[in-house]
């Protein structure tokens with residue numbers, strides 16, 4: 394049984410891990426706290442980016458000699474393989490750690506086995522402490538290991554009557570400055586931010602993170618099948634962050650000449666002829682080490698993602714505003730009858746300034762069937 398000090402240490406480790414959301418892909422976020430032999434915190438650390446030391450290495454370095462006979466509390470099973478850094482299981486054994494408490498088993502076939510190695514070396518190992526909290530903190534990575542595609546959060550801002558723009562297509566601003574600041578945090582936690590050509594045309598969005606200290610900029614992605622929406626001077630093409638324009642792979646090369654961002658990605662068209670094939674887009678992003686996607690719209694592209702069963706979390710900012718006309722948050726998602734509605738479970742509601750932020754995930758059954 395884990396002690397109260399170990400539970401406190403795990404809560405701290407989950408918080409530490411979250412500091413690096415959006416910065417570690419294709420690796421998970423991991424936090425680690427070392428308790429010395431008397432149960433006092435001797436060191437802590439978190440994984441800060443792929444190719445850099447793992448959480449355990451940071452925490453062991455901070456704990457130094459106090460690690461001997463102590464306990465390592467870590468959000469993910471310590472790895473057992475040599476990648477760009479050495480195996481954490483061996484580092485913990487070498488430091489004289491006598492007990493390891495971790496929250497989530499490592500599902501990655503290359504890295505798993507740390508618990509077994511530790512046990513074989515005589516270390517006392519306990520799994521599953523605060524597993525739900527640690528899983529939630531690593532949702533994108535765990536999802537991408539399981540399904541081989543990035544975890545997609547669709548975010549929108551709507552009026553209380555569900556509209557995301559006015560009849561004349563203006564949408565700035567439906568939500569409050571507080572909500573917009575919150576979106577910058579979401580962007581900072583994501584590896585890529587995606588919009589469609591309609592949003593590109595209407596809003597000329599910038600899509601980079603502002604106002605979040607130490608944020609790693611996400612990859613900015615505009616899905617512009619015909620290479621007509623991203624024009625020279627587009628804000629998304631500045632040098633704040635990397636940008637990729639996704640176009641159909643059958644366009645003539647001269648159509649690409651005026652695209653201001655770097656090399657476009659040519660991907661297959663969707664089978665129904667409407668835009669780019671969503672699974673192919675997600676596969677291309679995964680290939681580029683993207684594990685979490687923030688889909689920022691608009692309603693047409695979001696509808697295509699929902700139709701493809703590729704929305705894993707929805708975050709809606711509902712503003713106390715009425716418009717009465719204008720496009721609604723989601724366009725055609727291939728759902729024509731109520732029995733096929735995509736049902737969601739609300740996981741959080743929060744007041745953000747004058748707005749209400751609702752977070753929801755597809756109910757397991759509905760999601761599995763899609």
Ligand SMILES: NC(=O)c1ccc[n+]([C@@H]2O[C@H](COP(=O)([O-])OP(=O)(O)OC[C@H]3O[C@@H](n4cnc5c(N)ncnc54)[C@H](OP(=O)(O)O)[C@@H]3O)[C@@H](O)[C@H]2O)c1
Nearest residue numbers: 549550557558589590591592618668669690691693694697
């Ligand atoms: N309030 C909010 O949260 C919010 C967020 C975003 C946008 N907006 C508003 O939404 C409006 C734009 O909406 P929109 O629906 O036209 O924009 P959109 O969803 O950003 O773009 C739609 C376009 O994406 C392209 N596309 C590429 N692959 C696709 C696929 N597989 N399925 C469907 N489309 C695909 C299509 O054009 P091509 O194939 O020709 O490229 C399509 O017309 C603007 O008024 C904007 O201000 C509001």
